[in-house]
Amino acid sequence: MTEHDVRPLVESEYRAAHDLFRAALHMPAATDSAWWRMAPPYEFGRVWGDHIDGALAGTAMAFPSSVVLPGGAELPAAAVTAVGVRADRTRRGVLTHLMRAQLNEAWQEGEAIAMLHASETPIYGRFGYGVATRARTVRLEKASAKLREDAPGGGEVRLVDPESARELLPGIYRGMPSRAGMISRPSAWWETRLRRDDPSGEPIVIAVHRDESGDDDGFAIWTVHSNDPRFGDGRTTLRLLDMCAASSAARCELWRFLLGIDLVDEVVAIERPLDEPLEWWLTDSRQCRVRDVYDDLWVRPVDVTAALRGRDYGGSEAVVLEVRDTTLPHNEGRYLVGPDGVERVEREAQLSLDVALLAPLLFGEVASSTLADANLLAVHDPAALSVADALFATGRYSWCGTHF
Numbered sequence: 146m147t148e149h150d151v152r153p154l155v156e157s158e159y160r161a162a163h164d165l166f167r168a169a170l171h172m173p174a175a176t177d178s179a180w181w182r183m184a185p186p187y188e189f190g191r192v193w194g195d196h197i198d199g200a201l202a203g204t205a206m207a208f209p210s211s212v213v214l215p216g217g218a219e220l221p222a223a224a225v226t227a228v229g230v231r232a233d234r235t236r237r238g239v240l241t242h243l244m245r246a247q248l249n250e251a252w253q254e255g256e257a258i259a260m261l262h263a264s265e266t267p268i269y270g271r272f273g274y275g276v277a278t279r280a281r282t283v284r285l286e287k288a289s290a291k292l293r294e295d296a297p298g299g300g301e302v303r304l305v306d307p308e309s310a311r312e313l314l315p316g317i318y319r320g321m322p323s324r325a326g327m328i329s330r331p332s333a334w335w336e337t338r339l340r341r342d343d344p345s346g347e348p349i350v351i352a353v354h355r356d357e358s359g360d361d362d363g364f365a366i367w368t369v370h371s372n373d374p375r376f377g378d379g380r381t382t383l384r385l386l387d388m389c390a391a392s393s394a395a396r397c398e399l400w401r402f403l404l405g406i407d408l409v410d411e412v413v414a415i416e417r418p419l420d421e422p423l424e425w426w427l428t429d430s431r432q433c434r435v436r437d438v439y440d441d442l443w444v445r446p447v448d449v450t451a452a453l454r455g456r457d458y459g460g461s462e463a464v465v466l467e468v469r470d471t472t473l474p475h476n477e478g479r480y481l482v483g484p485d486g487v488e489r490v491e492r493e494a495q496l497s498l499d500v501a502l503l504a505p506l507l508f509g510e511v512a513s514s515t516l517a518d519a520n521l522l523a524v525h526d527p528a529a530l531s532v533a534d535a536l537f538a539t540g541r542y543s544w545c546g547t548h549f
């Protein structure tokens with residue numbers, strides 16, 4: 146049997162842990178400058194390692210953040226990242242040990258939620274994570290994607306350098322109207338984002354939007370990739386990595402700016418909200434080509450009571466929901482969930498599900514009746530299903546938009 150030695154790593158071990166993570170993603174060890182870019186989130190000191198035969202076999206880290214739930218409440222959350230196991234040590238429970246240690250740490254820290262972006266979908270469900278938000282990648286051909294003349298806009302867009310961006314962008318982000326799925330970005334996250342070159346080595350370019358009354362209210366971050374015409378097709382792609390704005394006027398004006406940049410053939414934007422009204426801003430809606438729709442933020446309720454209490458509910462009736470949670474047994478039990486509040490009860494359950502399916506319900510990503518159709522939600526009282534549908538409906542897609 147494999148002997149595991151799971152413990153928090155110390156600072157002198159962080160770089161090796163990061164290199165192990167990079168190797169698991171088939172990336173070379175970090176150069177000094179790559180490590181300088183990626184080190185800030187390690188500074189929170191929440192880095193775990195599992196050791197086999199005295200050598201580091203796997204690692205996972207987290208930094209403190211928060212996430213907005215439907216209704217606008219913000220809950221403290223552990224942002225989990227840099228998870229990797231050595232290729233010659235996989236499938237012996239290393240990740241399982243790391244996940245348990247990390248989730249217990251989040252519980253001790255009083256974090257109601259743990260959250261991450263998954264490299265592959267089969268990995269995290271067994272630890273109680275489920276898809277909370279989805280996002281899409283869109284591609285616009287610059288020559289044919291034209292914004293309607295009466296699409297929103299106004300104000301002006303200017304390029305800023307990373308030093309100014311460090312001053313400006315965190316405040317603009319905090320000023321955005323809150324939306325379910327959005328997370329807080331600690332300064333360490335900004336340090337990494339604004340230091341980071343694309344893996345291809347292209348530098349980031351940053352623009353800020355200022356509204357007509359002189360307030361900065363939106364920004365975009367991108368890289369530009371050109372294909373040498375002597376060898377390739379000579380096309381130039383602008384890759385939009387991050388765009389946030391406080392108003393649709395600011396957002397549309399940023400799109401107008403991007404689609405007007407010279408010597409660009411196409412704009413490809415990742416992790417955009419499913420309901421960004423690009424199709425509606427264009428003269429020809431088909432010019433917004435949706436390349437892909439994918440799971441974005443995965444959420445794991447660490448404290449189910451706090452997570453259930455963190456959101457608003459629709460409808461007028463309550464249901465008794467049973468939650469199974471083998472990883473964090475303190476969550477196991479029955480919850481009366483209704484528009485008047487949430488409490489633990491001993492009553493018979495009307496519906497029951499695994500904790501991993503709570504996040505899609507909490508964030509309005511799926512209806513209870515759809516989960517029941519998929520045999521993922523057990524229905525003990527059929528009348529409760531439509532009540533649960535009404536309770537958890539959100540009316541708007543949740544969206545994260547922050548990669549970590």
Ligand SMILES: CC(=O)SCCNC(=O)CCNC(=O)[C@H](O)C(C)(C)COP(=O)(O)OP(=O)(O)OC[C@H]1O[C@@H](n2cnc3c(N)ncnc32)[C@H](O)[C@@H]1OP(=O)(O)O
Pocket residue numbers: 169170203225226227228229230231234235236237238239240241242261262263264265267268271
């Ligand atoms: C938030 C992030 O950082 S996302 C990045 C995650 N990292 C990567 O994708 C890097 C490449 N992959 C890896 O490093 C490893 O394969 C990991 C981290 C995905 C899994 O680590 P392992 O130590 O092998 O996982 P562990 O042995 O604890 O597996 C537990 C269970 O999950 C299953 N599992 C683990 N990884 C996968 C996977 N990629 N696909 C399908 N099942 C998987 C195992 O088969 C096992 O199932 P079982 O309990 O039924 O036997």
